[in-house]
Amino acid sequence: MERRWLVTGCSSGLGRALAVAAARAGDRVAATARKPAALEGLVREWPGRITPVALDLRDAGQCEEAVRTAVERLGGIDVLVNNAGSGLFGAVEEVTDEELREQLEVLLVGPWRLARLVLPLMRAQRSGHIVNVSSLAGRVAVPGLGAYVTGKFALEGMSQVLQGEVAGHGVRVTVVEPGGFATGYGTALAEAAHRLPAYQESTAAMLGGFRTMADNPGLGRPEDFAEAVLRLVRAEPGGPLRVPVGADAFAWLEAAERAAAEELAAARALVAGDAQH
Structure with missing residues (x-):
């Protein structure tokens, strides 16, 4: 069975690996990135399988256009994967209102908006799967990562509510909770503009650990994450809402x-x- 995917955040890391895995499996993917040029290699490698789509999750118009493009190019959407994200490092006292809103726009509002946009399609076809990529930080508090943790906790709460609302329409909801994976998340992690010396002791080691994620051989490979997502999408309905992924996740x-x-x-x-x- 060929599936039609809309996957956000495919310029690198987990999203890129998932787009490749789905294409290799014979599916078609509308792969998004804020800068579509970052997807040119994927399109060349998988012509006809991967369609590039420009998408900044903070832009409501671009979200609408991304869904419209996926439907036009693929003929519909069977799987939405809300994978795109960004991180902000800073203690609660350090993070401004504006920084918090920016983080929540990407981690919560954007995924909520895309779910709202695809649900009429999925309800009409009486099938579909919404996969929200959370994190261990969706259930475990991490000092210095308050804005990110808040966004992921909220995403998991929304997903739990959504599952109860759409199950009767043939739509599945899954929250994927990755553990440690060797991606560029840590190097791309932004810091609050105004850091306070008072929180150096409680957060410095954590920030240092994030900065070295991409080069840590002990962390999981994005390809393993992608294969896990393919398995859960292929699985029979009725599975768990939350699915931890990664060698360290369950511990x-x-x-x-x-x-x-x-x-x-x-x-x-x-x-x-x-x-x-």
Whole structure:
């Protein structure tokens, strides 16, 4: 079965690997990037399989045009992958309103908008799959990455709501939670304009780790991420909403689940103690 994909953020990293994997599998892909020139190599390598589309997620008009182009060139959309993203590093006190809005436009508003645009098509054909690429930071708080964490937590909340709303229309929703992958995320990670010495101790090591991601041989390969996404899209309906991907992902999330259970128990004991007084 040939699938028609709209994948955002294909200029590099996970999105580029996914576009290649889908094309290699015999599917057709509308691959987006803010600068379509970055996709020229993909188009040459996969003529007729990969269609380049200009898309800045912050631009509502470009989002509408991207969906329209995908439908015109591919004949429809079976899979939407909200993969494009950007990172902002800065403590909560350091991040301005404008910086926060910019981060949420990319991580939450853009994916929400694209989901809204493709849902009429998917409901009409009684099939479709929306894949929202989150992160371990969608369930694990990371000091210094507050704006990014907030965007990913919100994306997961939206996805959970959406799953309940569209299941009866034949539309699937999956949240993919990548662990550590060797991509350019860390080198492209922006910093808040005004950093404060007070937060140097609690965030410096974390920032240093992000900066070396692309060259870390211990992290996963984008190609492995792509193959995992292909498998979950091919899987029968009814699978889990959240799918961790990567060698380290399950260990991190299992630790987070244990911490959450301990916190819940502590809260129950605290409330029960207050009720006795």
